[in-house]
Amino acid sequence: MSSMSSPTSRMPSGERRESILAAATAVFGARSYAGTTTDEVAKAAGVSQPYVVRMFGTKQKLFLDVVDRAVQLTLSAFRAQLEGPAETRIERMGGAYVGLLAERGLLQTLNNAFLLGGDPEIGPQCRRLFVDVLHFVRNEVGMDSEQAFAFLGNGMLINTLVGLRLGGDYDRDPDVKDLYDACLGGGVGAALTLAPRADEPW
Amino acid sequence: MSSMSSPTSRMPSGERRESILAAATAVFGARSYAGTTTDEVAKAAGVSQPYVVRMFGTKQKLFLDVVDRAVQLTLSAFRAQLEGPAETRIERMGGAYVGLLAERGLLQTLNNAFLLGGDPEIGPQCRRLFVDVLHFVRNEVGMDSEQAFAFLGNGMLINTLVGLRLGGDYDRDPDVKDLYDACLGGGVGAALTLAPRADEPW
DNA sequence: GTCTATACAAAGATAGAC
DNA sequence: GTCTATCTTTGTATAGAC
Numbered sequence: 001m002s003s004m005s006s007p008t009s010r011m012p013s014g015e016r017r018e019s020i021l022a023a024a025t026a027v028f029g030a031r032s033y034a035g036t037t038t039d040e041v042a043k044a045a046g047v048s049q050p051y052v053v054r055m056f057g058t059k060q061k062l063f064l065d066v067v068d069r070a071v072q073l074t075l076s077a078f079r080a081q082l083e084g085p086a087e088t089r090i091e092r093m094g095g096a097y098v099g100l101l102a103e104r105g106l107l108q109t110l111n112n113a114f115l116l117g118g119d120p121e122i123g124p125q126c127r128r129l130f131v132d133v134l135h136f137v138r139n140e141v142g143m144d145s146e147q148a149f150a151f152l153g154n155g156m157l158i159n160t161l162v163g164l165r166l167g168g169d170y171d172r173d174p175d176v177k178d179l180y181d182a183c184l185g186g187g188v189g190a191a192l193t194l195a196p197r198a199d200e201p202w
Numbered sequence: 203m204s205s206m207s208s209p210t211s212r213m214p215s216g217e218r219r220e221s222i223l224a225a226a227t228a229v230f231g232a233r234s235y236a237g238t239t240t241d242e243v244a245k246a247a248g249v250s251q252p253y254v255v256r257m258f259g260t261k262q263k264l265f266l267d268v269v270d271r272a273v274q275l276t277l278s279a280f281r282a283q284l285e286g287p288a289e290t291r292i293e294r295m296g297g298a299y300v301g302l303l304a305e306r307g308l309l310q311t312l313n314n315a316f317l318l319g320g321d322p323e324i325g326p327q328c329r330r331l332f333v334d335v336l337h338f339v340r341n342e343v344g345m346d347s348e349q350a351f352a353f354l355g356n357g358m359l360i361n362t363l364v365g366l367r368l369g370g371d372y373d374r375d376p377d378v379k380d381l382y383d384a385c386l387g388g389g390v391g392a393a394l395t396l397a398p399r400a401d402e403p404w
Numbered sequence: 405g406t407c408t409a410t411a412c413a414a415a416g417a418t419a420g421a422c
Numbered sequence: 423g424t425c426t427a428t429c430t431t432t433g434t435a436t437a438g439a440c
Contacts, residue, residue, distance in 0.1 A: 016424095131371065149359070153356050179351060218405080240433075241433070252408085
């Protein structure tokens, strides 16, 4: 077995790329875009810092790739719910959204991205991706304007609860409990299990 | 007239403090917590960088003061709508929320704060403040669990649209238009006028 | 109350070896 | 494909003058 430091065991570039993207999603989600260091991403992925930069060019490009992947994963999760009875479609999509919590940092990374509209390079891509999601729910899922509004608002509130790491207050504050229940319906249990706790790094 | 550089015209410490907090709100809202430099805050406030640090101790304390002020301003805006007919109260509160866009960066700063739940110092205070708002709408305004859920989700979606700076797409994309209309009701006009554009620094 | 000068640490990116 | 070493810039915070 090769020594742990120095050349981390070789890996096909596609797999390595995916594992760095997943690690970066966790770190960006917990620390924000600017608050993330390429070194922390590297450590989380088990590679060296210069290697991360070398593979993605710049931290900014890495972030853009992470955000794009996050949106594609989200759309895939939604698309998987298109088959099946239309009456419960939106509810199933909500469940799929909660399932995305299994991808550490994904929802929080999206919310972070959605705050960077003022950045000349990041802003335009984030707007495009958000509009992609909007077009998907309106045109492919067939939601009307009111449904899309409610669905997206629900999603953003879930992101907030997750980003705040408010789950620890669920059984300490009845108002918090009510909000979680209204927001997550049957998915509360999954959300509380999957979401990061206040004291976890991510 | 005293020269523009060197001792900026003296100002009572309370006023200076408030003007730095307002400037910092704009910068934090546009650049996130980690992405903000104390120097940029200083420039926006028209004072020197060391002076900002000296007045607030650390960048972190400055941020905590900014976030606290943002929540207090929000609660004040809501409280001002408590008098008047109960039937339209929630709607009026929504209007008051849009009015907060006049305070540059306030809504975006809040959303940024709500993503920092994993920070050992910032997280606990942000949870407390969010729960304060929740308690206010439930107990002082008297919203039921469903109303609070819808109201807060609506708010978070507004924050997202503002942070993304999606207003420029309002009359370019019918789906975006519908979303703005559903989300902001009669307040669309105000929102589009008050929110920062994609190319503005804040 | 406010500034200039500066010390010191952190982090992105590059060069080049294996 | 992956690492070590390092250059360079930036940014927080301190010291001390006015």
